[in-house]
Amino acid sequence: MGGLCFLLISTNLLFLFFTISSAVDIISPSQSISDNTTLVSSDGSFELGFFSPGSSTNRYLGIWYKNMNIPGRTVVWVANRCNPINDSSGMLMINSTGNLVLFGQNKSVVWSTSSVKRVENAMVQLLDSGNLVVRDVKDGISGPYLWQSFDYPSDTLLPGMKLGWDLRTGLKRHISAWKNSEDPCPGNFTYGIEMELQAYPEAYIRNGTAKIYRASPFNGLTFCGSSEKHPARYGFNFVYNDDEVYYMYKPTIKSITSRIVLNQTTSSCIRFHWKKEDEAWTAHLSRPRDVCDHYGFCGANGNCIGENPVCQCLKGFKPKSQGKWNLADWSLGCVRNKPLSCQKTDKDGFLKFVGLKLPDTTHSWVNKSMNLKECRAKCLNNCSCMAYRSSDIRGGTGCAIWFGDLIDTTQALTSGQEIYIRMSASELEENDSKLKTALIVVAVIAVVFSGVLLVAYYIHRRRKKLKEIRDRNQDNEGAPNEDLELPLFELATVISATDNFSSNNKLGEGGFGPVYKGTLAGGQEIAVKRLSRSSGQGMNEFMNEVILIAKLQHRNLVKLLGCCVQGDEKMLIYEYMPNGSLDSFIFDQTSGELLLDWPKRYHIICGIARGLLYLHQDSRLRIIHRDLKASNVLLDNEMNPKISDFGLARTLTGGNQTGGNTNRVVGTYGYMAPEYVIDGLFSVKSDVFSFGVLVLEVISGRKNKGFYHPTSPNLIGHASINSKLSSCCTYAPNRW
Numbered sequence: 001m002g003g004l005c006f007l008l009i010s011t012n013l014l015f016l017f018f019t020i021s022s023a024v025d026i027i028s029p030s031q032s033i034s035d036n037t038t039l040v041s042s043d044g045s046f047e048l049g050f051f052s053p054g055s056s057t058n059r060y061l062g063i064w065y066k067n068m069n070i071p072g073r074t075v076v077w078v079a080n081r082c083n084p085i086n087d088s089s090g091m092l093m094i095n096s097t098g099n100l101v102l103f104g105q106n107k108s109v110v111w112s113t114s115s116v117k118r119v120e121n122a123m124v125q126l127l128d129s130g131n132l133v134v135r136d137v138k139d140g141i142s143g144p145y146l147w148q149s150f151d152y153p154s155d156t157l158l159p160g161m162k163l164g165w166d167l168r169t170g171l172k173r174h175i176s177a178w179k180n181s182e183d184p185c186p187g188n189f190t191y192g193i194e195m196e197l198q199a200y201p202e203a204y205i206r207n208g209t210a211k212i213y214r215a216s217p218f219n220g221l222t223f224c225g226s227s228e229k230h231p232a233r234y235g236f237n238f239v240y241n242d243d244e245v246y247y248m249y250k251p252t253i254k255s256i257t258s259r260i261v262l263n264q265t266t267s268s269c270i271r272f273h274w275k276k277e278d279e280a281w282t283a284h285l286s287r288p289r290d291v292c293d294h295y296g297f298c299g300a301n302g303n304c305i306g307e308n309p310v311c312q313c314l315k316g317f318k319p320k321s322q323g324k325w326n327l328a329d330w331s332l333g334c335v336r337n338k339p340l341s342c343q344k345t346d347k348d349g350f351l352k353f354v355g356l357k358l359p360d361t362t363h364s365w366v367n368k369s370m371n372l373k374e375c376r377a378k379c380l381n382n383c384s385c386m387a388y389r390s391s392d393i394r395g396g397t398g399c400a401i402w403f404g405d406l407i408d409t410t411q412a413l414t415s416g417q418e419i420y421i422r423m424s425a426s427e428l429e430e431n432d433s434k435l436k437t438a439l440i441v442v443a444v445i446a447v448v449f450s451g452v453l454l455v456a457y458y459i460h461r462r463r464k465k466l467k468e469i470r471d472r473n474q475d476n477e478g479a480p481n482e483d484l485e486l487p488l489f490e491l492a493t494v495i496s497a498t499d500n501f502s503s504n505n506k507l508g509e510g511g512f513g514p515v516y517k518g519t520l521a522g523g524q525e526i527a528v529k530r531l532s533r534s535s536g537q538g539m540n541e542f543m544n545e546v547i548l549i550a551k552l553q554h555r556n557l558v559k560l561l562g563c564c565v566q567g568d569e570k571m572l573i574y575e576y577m578p579n580g581s582l583d584s585f586i587f588d589q590t591s592g593e594l595l596l597d598w599p600k601r602y603h604i605i606c607g608i609a610r611g612l613l614y615l616h617q618d619s620r621l622r623i624i625h626r627d628l629k630a631s632n633v634l635l636d637n638e639m640n641p642k643i644s645d646f647g648l649a650r651t652l653t654g655g656n657q658t659g660g661n662t663n664r665v666v667g668t669y670g671y672m673a674p675e676y677v678i679d680g681l682f683s684v685k686s687d688v689f690s691f692g693v694l695v696l697e698v699i700s701g702r703k704n705k706g707f708y709h710p711t712s713p714n715l716i717g718h719a720s721i722n723s724k725l726s727s728c729c730t731y732a733p734n735r736w
């Protein structure tokens with residue numbers, strides 16, 4: 001009974017506290033905000049009030065971050081952008097039709113909202129997201145918004161804000177830079193998603209009406225503020241359906257304060273992060289980033305490759321003016337080597353291009369239900385059709401065709417897609433004959449060598465068989481020999497999950513082959529390690545890894561979901577780790593400092609230690625990992641570390657055995673214990689050595705091998721010279 005009483009009292013207290021604390025973030029119909037008062041969101045992160053930018057004396061109503069100790073405010077939204085108030089008479093009220101009205105000097109209206117719905121009693125609230133919303137009092141605190149500031153962005157895109165169109169209401173949300181740092185009125189630069197002329201939505205930064213940067217929103221990679229290396233980290237979302245088309249982001253780690261701003265001087269969009277330790281914003285990613293990001297830099301049918309020379313003509317095209325092209329004036333672009341023969345449709349064909357940033361889709365056409373073959377025919381049937389591809393950006397279904405010159409293509413290194421560009425038959429023939437010559441040469445060489453290879457292969461196989469039998473006898477002695485209950489995946493399942501191992505899905509290159517991200521039919525995300533045929537990992541290491549990991553279950557070890565063996569394909573299917581590997585954080589100056597504070601680093605070190613302890617002591621088998629390093633530690637979405645890559649692991653059997661000897665030293669230099677490198681002796685201590693190196697790296701943020709210091713050869717040397725881990729901060733005195 002007493003417990004119940006306490007519960008009642010405490011819920012009452014809670015309620016009381018809630019109502020009091022939330023009073024300051026809401027204004028009700030009878031209240032107003034004048035120049036000397038502000039509204040603060042309930043968690044204290046945003047504030048609404050009047051401010052004067054720079055040295056200007058004009059007053060504007062705006063929203064800024066509250067808890068930031070920096071000179072000048074970081075304003076994220078302005079109401080009366082072009083209509084300043086020149087004294088302190090400003091007053092924000094809700095009028096009797098439920099609209100926000102800002103009065104200025106002499107009670108004139110300088111700004112107001114226009115809600116579609118009229119309500120008698122409306123209230124205004126500043127949310128913790130920085131969104132100022134108007135609701136009907138009758139609907140209460142969870143009612144729908146009659147109006148919200150997120151629908152009318154200024155120069156800043158905050159997490160949760162939509163950049164794009166509401167196709168039902170026609171509302172377009174784009175961001176526009178200030179005129180200058182003292183005038184928030186929109187200048188000439190805007191950034192938004194456009195789809196009026198085109199079937200494919202595209203995002204442009206414009207200078208007035210001129211395009212200066214184009215981003216394809218579909219894969220999110222080239223979008224403002226996105227990271228090509230870690231797309232998952234920024235949690236971007238692109239929605240395109242009959243109702244809406246928009247881009248939105250939300251950092252996967254909640255504690256990150258992040259904003260994307262279109263800058264009025266540089267005309268670029270920049271992603272900023274708030275760094276608590278420094279009490280400062282750090283610019284993180286910015287677009288346009290290089291010459292190839294400048295819209296249409298290489299002219300019509302030109303392809304920006306970035307260096308020496310910056311521009312090339314697409315294959316099958318030549319500079320329109322060779323003279324100008326030689327002088328690095330690319331503006332005239334390229335024309336065809338051989339004209340299309342158009343009328344006789346069977347005379348033209350297509351050349352496949354892979355790895356291009358797709359051309360501007362302003363003059364394109366899309367049909368989502370056509371297949372690629374129909375698409376090709378459709379393109380051949382129209383003389384102005386230049387290229388086609390599947391309209392689904394991930395490849396596969398649908399049809400997109402381009403008309404006229406191909407503009408703004410770039411040789412994308414990581415995220416390009418394939419496209420078929422129309423060529424005349426004679427152009428294709430020329431290509432064909434070159435290809436044929438090459439093929440014949442290759443064929444001759446192949447015939448000569450295949451005999452040699454065959455002999456070598458048979459010798460190799462015999463040896464391997466013998467070794468396998470030997471190893472099995474050695475490794476499995478005394479070990480429980482139970483059946484594996486590991487799901488076998490069909491090759492077809494893996495292919496469809498990874499989109500036929502598309503380069504877009506490639507996560508990286510492990511020791512024995514590439515790793516791909518995949519999505520199973522049910523939506524589960526997986527990581528597929530595809531063992532390259534040429535890799536050293538034969539059946540031996542493969543079965544070794546499968547058997548080992550299948551038996552291991554620990555929260556600090558990557559979980560194996562299954563494997564796939566078909567033909568000569570061997571694949572391991574793991575749970576997907578959205579944050580990638582540890583090395584990408586600790587050795588990356590910006591994201592490392594930003595995302596890994598001391599408690600997190602400590603947490604990661606302890607996690608690795610727990611995983612290792614399990615391998616060494618607590619699992620049924622005693623396992624030596626033999627290749628512990630930063631790139632083999634993966635991070636889940638809560639930054640919990642998980643040890644991966646057991647390709648080189650060894651089991652030690654027979655209870656008290658703690659070491660062994662090998663005639664094949666494997667592992668990664670920089671992490672290997674000296675006795676292992678020199679004498680091939682390995683034991684759990686080899687892993688402990690690697691762990692020590694890893695700890696040094698995690699706390700110093702430097703690579704053991706890449707470390708440079710005049711008096712010591714590497715990080716370990718440096719640590720032992722300076723001795724005492726207690727002075728570990730000397731490695732990077734300026735960083736914390």
Ligand SMILES: *[C@@H]1O[C@H](CO)[C@@H](O)[C@H](O)[C@H]1NC(C)=O
Pocket residue numbers: 034035036037088
């Ligand atoms: C704020 O300004 C209003 C109108 O200018 C005035 O009536 C009020 O007294 C001021 N309040 C404070 C706390 O200065």
Ligand SMILES: *[C@@H]1O[C@H](CO)[C@@H](O)[C@H](O)[C@H]1NC(C)=O
Pocket residue numbers: 086087105
């Ligand atoms: C403020 O602007 C009004 C016109 O909108 C003008 O009449 C007035 O003189 C200005 N006041 C000051 C202090 O500049």
Ligand SMILES: *[C@@H]1O[C@H](CO)[C@@H](O)[C@H](O)[C@H]1NC(C)=O
Pocket residue numbers: 106
């Ligand atoms: C202010 O408003 C009053 C009454 O509407 C008008 O007579 C006066 O001229 C206005 N003053 C200015 C500076 O606009």
Ligand SMILES: *[C@@H]1O[C@H](CO)[C@@H](O)[C@H](O)[C@H]1NC(C)=O
Pocket residue numbers: 095096097098099100101109112113114
């Ligand atoms: C409320 O403000 C809106 C926008 O300025 C205006 O259209 C409407 O007439 C106002 N309603 C009243 C009753 O003043």
Ligand SMILES: *[C@@H]1O[C@H](CO)[C@@H](O)[C@H](O)[C@H]1NC(C)=O
Pocket residue numbers: 179187188208
């Ligand atoms: C915007 O462009 C116009 C001409 O197109 C130019 O006159 C004006 O100075 C530009 N504004 C800014 C802020 O650059």
Ligand SMILES: *[C@@H]1O[C@H](CO)[C@@H](O)[C@H](O)[C@H]1NC(C)=O
Pocket residue numbers: 188207208212266267
């Ligand atoms: C924007 O356009 C103006 C002309 O309208 C030009 O002077 C200026 O250099 C352009 N700025 C950029 C960044 O393209």
Ligand SMILES: *[C@@H]1O[C@H](CO)[C@@H](O)[C@H](O)[C@H]1NC(C)=O
Pocket residue numbers: 181261262263264265266
């Ligand atoms: C734009 O960039 C300039 C120069 O880098 C900087 O001084 C200014 O503060 C930036 N503006 C915004 C809104 O970030």
Ligand SMILES: *[C@@H]1O[C@H](CO)[C@@H](O)[C@H](O)[C@H]1NC(C)=O
Pocket residue numbers: 367368369370371374
């Ligand atoms: C799209 O393609 C399908 C299948 O070929 C066809 O039936 C349909 O008419 C096409 N739609 C348009 C608008 O061309």
Ligand SMILES: *[C@@H]1O[C@H](CO)[C@@H](O)[C@H](O)[C@H]1NC(C)=O
Pocket residue numbers: 365381382383384385403
């Ligand atoms: C070819 O496509 C263009 C652009 O869509 C269109 O205007 C033209 O009518 C088409 N021609 C034929 C023969 O379909």
